[in-house]
Each structure stands twice: as structure tokens, then as C-alpha cells.
Amino acid sequence: MKALTFSGIGTIHYEEIPDPAILDDSDVIVQTQHCAVCGSDLHVFHGREVGIDPHTAMGHEFTGEVVETGKKVSRFRPGDKVVSPFTTACGSCFYCLQGLSARCIHNQIYGWVQSGAGLQGAQAEYVRVPLADSTLINYEEYDLSSELALLGGDVFSTGYFGASLAEVKKGGSVVVIGCGPVGLMAVFSALLLGAGKVLAVDTIDRRLRLAGKMGAIALEAGNSLREAVHDYTGGRGADAVIEAVGSASAQSLAFELVRPGGIIATIGVHTVDHFTFTPADVYNKNITYKSGRCPARSLMPTTLPLIEANGPILSEIITHRMSLKEGVRAYEIFDQKRDGCIKVILHTEG
Ligand SMILES: [Zn+2]
Ligand SMILES: [Zn+2]
Structure with missing residues (x-):
């Protein structure tokens, strides 16, 4: 064959x-x-x-x-x-x-x-x-x-899994980092599960447009991103961040954008050896980090x-x-x- x-x-x-x-x-x-x-x-x-x-x-x-x-x-x-x-x-x-x-x-x-x-x-x-x-x-x-x-x-099941790990609450705020196929499915699933606000982050216009069509607020990754997430989340950061990339930079961005007491749900396949943040960082922000194969x-x-x-x-x-x-x-x-x-x-x- x-x-x-x-x-x-x-x-x-x-x-x-x-x-x-x-x-x-x-x-x-x-x-x-x-x-x-x-x-x-x-x-x-x-x-x-x-x-x-x-x-x-x-x-x-x-x-x-x-x-x-x-x-x-x-x-x-x-x-x-x-x-x-x-x-x-x-x-x-x-x-x-x-x-x-x-x-x-x-x-x-x-x-x-x-x-x-x-x-x-x-x-x-x-x-x-x-x-x-x-x-x-x-x-x-x-x-x-x-x-x-x-x-x-x-892809749909993995995106849905990400939204489940993120424990999306009715009306809550969710950032999705990476709007490839799985990230877009996570955007859609977070909205299905009742998120009040889904902020979809990527660099590619076509992906962002589709995220917007699904009902998310599309945000281009870049210098003004942190400010924008801050503005949309009452200055706190998001209740949950779904990280659908699997890179060190996406992981550190997730840590920055999640609010104290929030959840980082990682569904990107990681291939790096170390966390970009420390156990002390997690303690000091009361973060829950969840990850794994769908x-x-x-x-x-x-x-x-x-x-x-x-x-x-x-x-x-x-x-x-x-x-x-x-x-x-x-x-x-x-x-x-x-x-x-x-x-x-x-x-x-x-
Ligand atoms: Zn696959
Ligand atoms: Zn079995």
C-alpha cells in the first residue's frame, strides 16, 4: 500500500x-x-x-x-x-x-x-x-x-478536553493561546461550556478571524496583548488560560495572563525539559497547572x-x-x- x-x-x-x-x-x-x-x-x-x-x-x-x-x-x-x-x-x-x-x-x-x-x-x-x-x-x-x-x-476532542481542564465557569474569562486547529476547537468548546469571554490569541489573521466568527474576542499576539487581556478581565488576568501551542514562550505567556487562583490548562504537546516558571511562582500566584494527552x-x-x-x-x-x-x-x-x-x-x- x-x-x-x-x-x-x-x-x-x-x-x-x-x-x-x-x-x-x-x-x-x-x-x-x-x-x-x-x-x-x-x-x-x-x-x-x-x-x-x-x-x-x-x-x-x-x-x-x-x-x-x-x-x-x-x-x-x-x-x-x-x-x-x-x-x-x-x-x-x-x-x-x-x-x-x-x-x-x-x-x-x-x-x-x-x-x-x-x-x-x-x-x-x-x-x-x-x-x-x-x-x-x-x-x-x-x-x-x-x-x-x-x-x-x-482535534475537537482535544480542544474540548482543554476547556474541561480549564474548568470553564459560566460567565468566566478564558484566554486561548494558539488558534491552530486544536486551539480553535478549544475556543469553541469554552464558549459551549458557558464562558462569558474567550480571548483568542494568535499571530495569523485567518485563524483570528475564525475565532472571532465562533464568538471569541480575537487578540493579536504582540506588545499590546498583556494590556488588552488586563482590560478585558477587570485588571486581574483570566480565570483560565488554555495553552494550545506547547512551547516555552507560550507557557510563560500563559503564566503571565492567568489571574491569581486561576488554572493553566495545557494541551499543546510539550517537548521541552523545564518549566518556564518556578514552584515559588506557582505558590505565589496560587496557580493550578493541568496538562496531558487527551x-x-x-x-x-x-x-x-x-x-x-x-x-x-x-x-x-x-x-x-x-x-x-x-x-x-x-x-x-x-x-x-x-x-x-x-x-x-x-x-x-x-
Ligand atoms: Zn492529531
Ligand atoms: Zn484500558
Whole structure:
């Protein structure tokens, strides 16, 4: 089959790799309909996350059609249209039962094969899905297109998770730092959860315009940002800051913009070693810092209906639709934020 593979830092290839096969009775094979390039794929692409074997298929966001099932799979059969969260989940361990599927003791993330072990990615014509009964969801149970269902597997669920971590209060103020796909979904989710004021921060006009259309106050990152947040929050700072970038500068900005007693919710994938603020800074401002990988599978029964109810505005984040074959160019466009790119979705041929 064809796939987009990691072929060294800064290099993605569209190449032939072996078709996946059923390895365990709980596996299914899915023929991909849509897959997407995600901000966290760029960590691998740029070498900020290392260890992945060359020629591993990239990607963890996809929808598709079940084409083959292992002997113990009972909930799916060939022809079912499915969406997957970006990590697999057993559905019955301590963490799955707590709603923290991201920390399932059997979880694997798509697109990470290291020293020969792990799971191939979804930017490919076919994907092997382990623990299929407890991982996949049949998106035809909802009124969702394949593209919209895909947003539930990661970006919408992750944005919603950020707003949940931020404990958005009715009428409260929330700053969202970074209005990429996940940040925009966090903006929308914070408003859904009743925030009175969502201040959306980015440098790119198209993203800010979309945040504004969703109901946020768009603020350009820059010198006057601190003053503006100050003015909008009664001089205190925001009740919560959702940090959706994952950089040291975004982290230190979050600390500056949150009010004493507020919450910093970090959903950007961090790849740096140290906090930009100290334990004493946290003590002196009574800050709560929350972070972690989104338990997408646990959240999808909540988030898929929300996507279903808000499809038109949410689909506006999809600025680029290309084919898997054009994936190398899709990475370039997405990485360099060319042509006002927010989210690229790739379709497979045939
Ligand atoms: Zn993703
Ligand atoms: Zn589990």
C-alpha cells in the first residue's frame, strides 16, 4: 500500500510499504477514507520528538471502512464506517474506566514504531487497529460526514478536553493561546461550556478571524496583548488560560495572563525539559497547572454529538483538502502555514 512515511528529520516520503495484516484476534483492518496532518506530526517531522523508525507511516487522525476483522471482534464487520481516537484503548482497565483512555494500560498511538515495536500510522491506505471493539466508533450512528467524524478522533476532542481542564465557569474569562486547529476547537468548546469571554490569541489573521466568527474576542499576539487581556478581565488576568501551542514562550505567556487562583490548562504537546516558571511562582500566584494527552476515546460519546450539532462552523477549520498522494506537499503547506492553512485533510483514492 501507499503511505506517507517518516524518512528522516524534515523528510516525508510517499512510498510503498507492506499492507497491514491482522496480528491479534481483536484487530481490524480499516481502509482509510480520510486522514489528516496534525501539529504533533510536525514534532516528529522536525526532530523535536525522536526515536521513531525510518519508513514508519505517519499520522493518527483517520476515518475509514472496516475491511477485515479478527476472530474476537464482535462490534464491527466489513463495510462499517468508523472513526478512531488517536490512541487505542482496552475499555476495561482502571484508566479506561476512569475516563482516562489516553492512559489505558494497553494504549498505543498510531504512527509510532520504535525499534520495530509499535503501531503504524494512518496517513496510509490501510490501518491496523488493535482492540478494535473498544477503540473504534461507527460514525454512521451519528449524522456526521467522514471529514467531521475525523475531527472527533483528535482535534475537537482535544480542544474540548482543554476547556474541561480549564474548568470553564459560566460567565468566566478564558484566554486561548494558539488558534491552530486544536486551539480553535478549544475556543469553541469554552464558549459551549458557558464562558462569558474567550480571548483568542494568535499571530495569523485567518485563524483570528475564525475565532472571532465562533464568538471569541480575537487578540493579536504582540506588545499590546498583556494590556488588552488586563482590560478585558477587570485588571486581574483570566480565570483560565488554555495553552494550545506547547512551547516555552507560550507557557510563560500563559503564566503571565492567568489571574491569581486561576488554572493553566495545557494541551499543546510539550517537548521541552523545564518549566518556564518556578514552584515559588506557582505558590505565589496560587496557580493550578493541568496538562496531558487527551483521552479522546473516553470523550467521543460526548464530543461526536457536539460536532454533529455544530458541523458547519467546525468544518471551517478545514482549509485544505488534498489527496494522500499529495501528502508531501500537504506537510509543507501545513508546516509553513501557507495559503492561510489551518487544517489539511487528505483523502485516499478509490
Ligand atoms: Zn492529531
Ligand atoms: Zn484500558
